[in-house]
Amino acid sequence: MNIIKKIYFLYYDGFKNMKLGKSLWLIILIKLVVMFGIVKWMFFPNHLKTNFDTDLQRGNYVLEQLTQTKEN
Amino acid sequence: MENELALVDWSRAQFALTALYHWLFVPLTLGLTFIVAIMETIYVKTGDIWWKNTTKFWMGLLAINFAIGLATGIIMEFEFGTNWSNYAWIVGDIFGAPLAIEGLMAFFMESTFFAVMFFGWDKVSKGMHLTSTWLVALGSNLSALWILVANGWMQHPVGMKFNPDTARNEMQNFWEVLFNPNGVSKFLHTISSGYVLASLFVIGISAWYLLKKREVLFAKRSMIVAASFGFLTSLFLLISGDESAYNVAQKQPMKLAAMEGLYHGEGKAGIVALGILKPEEEILKDPKHPFYFDIEIPNALSFLAHHSADAYVPGVNDLVYGNEEHGIESVASKMQKGKLAVQALTDYKKFKKEGNDKEAKIALKTFEKYQHVMGYGYLKEPTDAVPNVPIVFYSFHIMVGLGTWFLLLFIVVLYFSMINEIENKRLLLMLTVLTLPMGYVAQEAGWIVAEVGRQPWAIQDMLPVGMATSNISTTSVQITFWLFAVLFTALLIAEIKIMFKQIQIGPEGGH
Structure with missing residues (x-):
């Protein structure tokens, strides 16, 4: 059996014979969908990427923030 | 522009919440990978199938912890981009390399060696399997290195230069960033704390089996491995803690004063x-x-x-x-210099825009002279440079007190395990079970010392947290705070439930 087949069956049999692992994979999948499909998409846009098109604009914006008299 | 205090506080609370929850999962993975690697090494050396089953049981619990904790750290990256965009931009060049290495390393390690470790029993040679297990242990710990290098840099920024044209810190010397004494001591102290927690986890669960008079041989043998590992790593934790405190004293004296x-x-x-x-x-x-x-x-x-x-x-x-x-300079004096740095940066920007290179050069020179204390220019009062002393003091003392207790516990458990008396010491066994949650308390207390102790700084002396936040709505931060509180609590309940179920089943349960 060549190495590709061996690797394929390692994963195939591994996933097929899982007991507890099946529930864990389900949790991982739900979590990833919630995090990337809902949380990231709905609540966490990248502030600078969304509001500016170029790095130059982003840099200028941050410089503006730093040089205006905003205090802690 | 002045971000309202509530926005800064809610953004900090949200980051603290996600970081604290994330850290409930990480240290156990860091330590348990080594404990299963040691157990598997004993199996390969002795050929005793019993050690193989023991390894597989603890590996199953590792899988639960890993699966539930997986990607909880991603949330913090979301927060960087949304809530802390100024900060993310300013540190971008410094964090880019370590975090990219961390991402690649985690991906390759998890998709290859993790798979061999869990799926490869009886499919690959014993040596290959053992190598994979050790590589998972080393890989997950190295993965932590890059995160802690980034964290160490925020507490003691080295190897970089701030570019006033792009508002970014640019890396000048990768090795200086990597071998930043603050980052190195933080890494060693943090991973060794994970080893101690994992040891407490193994002896705690083993003690529970002994109290229930179940899996006696399994529990006793597991206890010897974990108590030995816990004892040795506790000593290392002590040494690395001393080194870490020494670095804090040199670079963050305010944090040390608050700790004490x-x-x-x-x-x-x-x-x-x-x-x-x-x-x-x-x-x-x-x-x-x-x-x-x-x-x-x-x-x-x-x-x-x-x-x-x-x-x-x-x-x-x-x-x-x-x-x-x-020879200690006052905060008021640093605030004056900081304001000069901010003004010089403003002037530099203005003169550059006007094409006045001569004046821009003068402004740049002034900026470079004071930029190391630029962050003080944003403080309102000198006392703003003081973190919350009671929180830092009590967290530090809880961490140290518990760490001392853990060391003593490992010695006593190891002694009674070695003389084969451990199963008769019911009070000790009960204390061992009760100490397990204390391991998590110590972990979180350690991070509170590190992070609350460095306030008000996002980057030590250069960028206060108030300047690091994005100008977004406080309400949206509040909503996501509660969303995460619910999400992470659900994950924690899931972890505890699945873990308890698997422990109830015992070493015969599969993965």
Whole structure:
């Protein structure tokens, strides 16, 4: 059996014979969908990427923030 | 522009919440990978199938922890981009390389060696399987290295230069960033704390089996491995903690003063082993006596901070108001310099825009002279440079007190395990079970010391948290705070439930 087949069956049999692992994979999948499909998409846009098109604009914006008299 | 205080506070609370929850999962993975690697090594060396089953059981619990904890850290990256966009932009060049390496390393390690470790029993050779298990242990710990390098840099920024044209810190020397003493000591202290937690986890669950008079041989053998590992790594934790505190004393003296509740600096300073702080108003009236009650170890703080029993250790007031005798500059003076840096940056930008290169050069020179204290230019009051002393003090003492208890526990458990008496010591077994949650308390307390202790800085002396936040709506941060609180609590409940179920099944359960 060549190495590709061996690797394929390692994963195939591994996933097929899982007991507890099946529930864990389900949790991982739900979590990833919630995090990337809902949380990231709905609540966490990248502030600078969304509001500016170029790095130059982003840099200028941050410089503006730093040089205006905003205090802690 | 001035971001409202509520926005900064909610953004900090949200980051703290996600970081604290994330850290419930990580340290167990860091340590348990090594414990299963040691157990599997014993199996490969002895050929005793019993050790293989023991390894597989603990590996199953590792899988649960890993799966539930997986990607909880991603949330923090979301927060960087949304809530902390100024900060993310400013540190982008420094964090880019370590975090990219971390991402690649985690991906390759997890998709290859993790798979061999869990799926490869009886499919690959014993040697290959063992190598994969050790690589998972090393890989997950190295993965932590890059995160802690980034964290260490924020606490002691080195190897970079701020570019006033792009508003970014640009890496000048990768090796200086990687071998930043603050990052190295933080890495060693953090991973060893994970080893201690994992050891407490194994001896705690094993003690539960012994109390139930179940899986006796399995529990006793597991206890010997974990208590030995816990004992050795506790010693290392002590050494790395000392090194970490030494670095804090050199680079973040305010944090050290807060850790010790030291308001009035002194030579031959002692460490407060146990103490109850007075309220702030009372301390301000009499800063020499900030405690209602304390037990002190004489000279220990001077020795810890400067490796000399007579050395002077500055207190909070010395650092805020300055101390000429000991050459300590006041915060007010740093604030003046910081404001000059901010003004020089403003001028530089203006002159560049106008094409006045000569004036821009002069402004740049002024900026470079004071940029190391630029962050002070954003503070309103000198006392803004002081973190919350009671939180830092009590967290530090809880962490150290529990760490000492863990070391003693490992010694006692190891002794009674070695003389084969452990199963008869029911009180000790009960204490061992009860100590397991304390391991998590110590972990979180350690991070509170590190992160609350460095306030108000997002980047030490350069960028206060108020300047690091994005100008977004406070309400959206509040909503996501509660969303995460619910999400992470659900994950934690899932972890505990699945873990308990698997422990109930015992070493015969599959993965």
